[in-house]
């Protein structure tokens with residue numbers, strides 16, 4: 001792991017605000033999701049047997065956007081659902097009170113499918129570890145891949161993303177916030 005460092009000056013595309021500096025705006029996010037969609041299709045030679053599962057909350061909206069872009073390219077619907085990882089977290093004992101989100105697995109399930117997990121930020125990797133445990137209770141995919149809008153580094157587990165919208169060098173003191181129109185009223189990635 002390289003030494004931590006603050007985001008590079010040219011990462012900032014807007015002045016700071018109470019939400020922090022904007023590092024991706026709506027068009028950047030759209031372009032990154034388009035690229036990820038194409039990369040997923042290229043890696044998997046099309047959309048057959050693909051299932052996209054977003055991790056609530058924002059990962060679900062990102063998965064829906066990626067699925068829509070893939071459907072435009074392929075001319076076929078790509079199944080998309082959501083995977084709640086709450087009860088699989090490794091810090092449940094420390095913070096037992098949690099709000100659950102729905103897990104919705106598309107018709108056809110995940111057995112023998114290629115499941116692409118979709119999340120907004122990849123940081124320690126603990127959310128994705130939880131997601132792998134959650135999947136294990138649902139079925140046995142042929143393969144599991146990971147797409148994230150932002151990889152900010154600082155992994156604590158041997159987990160990496162297959163598809164990354166933006167690698168964002170950060171210090172551990174910083175916080176990356178992804179905002180999406182469906183959930184937050186606007187699209188932006190900020191760092192503060």
Ligand SMILES: O=P(O)(O)OC[C@H]1O[C@H](OP(=O)(O)OP(=O)(O)O)[C@H](O)[C@@H]1O
Nearest residue numbers: 056057119120121122123124125126127
């Ligand atoms: O790699 P990790 O260290 O697990 O961090 C990444 C996770 O952190 C955030 O979720 P958070 O638990 O903050 O909840 P949120 O989705 O409601 O923001 C983010 O949405 C990722 O799911």
Ligand SMILES: O=c1cc[nH]c(=O)[nH]1
Nearest residue numbers: 121123174175176177
């Ligand atoms: O900076 C961070 C770290 C974890 N999860 C986030 O959404 N942002």
